Amino acid sequence: MSASTDFSVAITGAGLSGLCLAQYLTRAGIDVHVYERDPGPFVRRQGYRIILDRYGLAALRESLPRPLYRLALATGDEPGGHLRFTDRRLRDAFTITFKDDPHETRQVDRLTLRSILQSGLDGRIHYGRAAVAVDNGGPAGLRLRFSDGSAAAATVVVGAEGVGSALRAQLMPDADPADTPMAGIYGRSPLWRDGASVIPDALRTSGVLSIADRPGSAFFFTSMRFGESPREAFSRLAPGSYAPTGDDYVMWALLLRRDELPPGVRGDLRALWHVAARMSIDFHPLVRRLVDTAELDATVLNLFATGRRPHRWAVPRATMMGDAVHVMPPFGAHGGNTALRDAALLGHRLVEARRNGTSVEEAIAGYQDEMVPYAFHAVDNAARLMHRLTGGAAAPHWVLTRVLPRLHRVTVPEA
Numbered sequence: 501m502s503a504s505t506d507f508s509v510a511i512t513g514a515g516l517s518g519l520c521l522a523q524y525l526t527r528a529g530i531d532v533h534v535y536e537r538d539p540g541p542f543v544r545r546q547g548y549r550i551i552l553d554r555y556g557l558a559a560l561r562e563s564l565p566r567p568l569y570r571l572a573l574a575t576g577d578e579p580g581g582h583l584r585f586t587d588r589r590l591r592d593a594f595t596i597t598f599k600d601d602p603h604e605t606r607q608v609d610r611l612t613l614r615s616i617l618q619s620g621l622d623g624r625i626h627y628g629r630a631a632v633a634v635d636n637g638g639p640a641g642l643r644l645r646f647s648d649g650s651a652a653a654a655t656v657v658v659g660a661e662g663v664g665s666a667l668r669a670q671l672m673p674d675a676d677p678a679d680t681p682m683a684g685i686y687g688r689s690p691l692w693r694d695g696a697s698v699i700p701d702a703l704r705t706s707g708v709l710s711i712a713d714r715p716g717s718a719f720f721f722t723s724m725r726f727g728e729s730p731r732e733a734f735s736r737l738a739p740g741s742y743a744p745t746g747d748d749y750v751m752w753a754l755l756l757r758r759d760e761l762p763p764g765v766r767g768d769l770r771a772l773w774h775v776a777a778r779m780s781i782d783f784h785p786l787v788r789r790l791v792d793t794a795e796l797d798a799t800v801l802n803l804f805a806t807g808r809r810p811h812r813w814a815v816p817r818a819t820m821m822g823d824a825v826h827v828m829p830p831f832g833a834h835g836g837n838t839a840l841r842d843a844a845l846l847g848h849r850l851v852e853a854r855r856n857g858t859s860v861e862e863a864i865a866g867y868q869d870e871m872v873p874y875a876f877h878a879v880d881n882a883a884r885l886m887h888r889l890t891g892g893a894a895a896p897h898w899v900l901t902r903v904l905p906r907l908h909r910v911t912v913p914e915a
């Protein structure tokens with residue numbers, strides 16, 4: 501279908517939700533442009549791996565051309581696996597087992613996913629354009645303004661700029677996110693060392709949350725093994741698109757209280773790594789080895805926040821998706837999935853309105869009415885889980901770290 505000229509969508513942010521919506525609308529022949537603040541597509545390490553659940557996978561299936569969806573599955577880790585909750589010595593408290601179905605849960609490399617989501621959008625993603633505001637007016641109805649003084653006309657504007665959204669204060673004036681007391685220092689280490697996996701066989705397909713005795717501290721790790729090498733899979737299914745390296749790795753995160761972060765540590769990768777090294781000393785030797793072998797330039801600090809339910813949407817033809825609306829702590833792995841779900845839902849509503857000749861404002865309002873309940877259900881769950889698992893609730897913490905591990909065998913002996 502060729503792009504129609506009387507209706508156009510401007511999206512701010514080429515992250516997971518922005519690119520997913522752009523794919524959906526492009527497939528339906530709608531004129532769409534994405535404006536991204538970063539100066540280029542791969543200037544930042546893109547957050548390691550992400551677990552896609554059935555909502556995230558369904559959104560990708562609905563939005564992407566078939567070969568690109570197959571590419572996401574082909575390069576992903578094997579389906580299934582476990583999430584283990586352990587004490588600080590990696591003794592099991594309890595385990596969740598994921599369904600062994602490729603369309604239910606799938607771990608994918610985030611950089612690879614982003615490259616897949618960018619494929620085929622040539623000329624539609626504009627880098628180095630930081631959105632600052634939306635005005636009424638211009639030939640299409642709205643004007644999206646950028647920090648460099650330039651502007652773009654569009655019928656509909658969608659804010660998808662993540663947690664630090666610049667448009668939120670204008671479009672959802674009552675919904676600034678709230679800080680939580682917790683933060684995470686994320687790192688990445690090679691999975692293979694001298695030809696052997698650094699993760700023992702017993703944990704090969706497991707994500708592990710190792711909970712410290714002391715409330716407010718835990719360590720998470722999981723390995724990412726590429727199914728098919730991105731280079732081969734891209735050349736088969738998306739020739740010409742950028743294929744990331746495909747080296748298997750372990751992603752880890754030290755979870756700590758914000759007030760334990762030394763002042764000025766933000767943006768100082770070495771200082772952040774030192775905090776992670778110091779605070780992982782009481783954990784299992786495997787945990788300490790992961791921190792010791794980290795790739796320094798992949799260190800990231802994430803200050804956990806929770807979105808607040810919007811009650812007023814200030815501009816009828818402008819809306820928002822993803823972390824910009826409903827950022828959540830990373831417990832339960834729903835942030836990216838909910839963002840992708842938003843994109844497919846909004847895409848569906850807009851395409852349906854265009855097809856039936858019905859009101860775009862109503863389509864957007866319908867999206868908002870459906871999105872807010874499921875997204876804030878996920879936010880509430882993530883906040884509750886964080887509270888329980890990091891010791892905000894004393895009794896569950898005691899059961900997790902002192903009672904349940906005594907009932908289980910030692911999973912990884914301390915060599």
Ligand SMILES: Cc1cc2nc3c(=O)[nH]c(=O)nc-3n(C[C@H](O)[C@H](O)[C@H](O)COP(=O)(O)OP(=O)(O)OC[C@H]3O[C@@H](n4cnc5c(N)ncnc54)[C@H](O)[C@@H]3O)c2cc1C
Pocket residue numbers: 512513514515516517518535536537538547548549550551552629630631632660661662663664665666686802821822823824830833834835836837838839
């Ligand atoms: C280490 C890590 C692991 C995670 N694992 C999981 C997981 O397993 N499962 C899961 O569901 N979620 C996970 N998440 C959360 C998930 O990554 C986010 O919820 C998701 O990326 C949100 O998507 P988004 O489209 O809202 O925003 P983002 O993907 O954050 O994209 C926002 C984009 O907007 C751009 N931008 C910012 N400001 C502007 C501006 N003013 N103008 C234009 N562009 C702008 C940014 O540069 C960025 O490219 C993880 C997060 C991290 C950090």
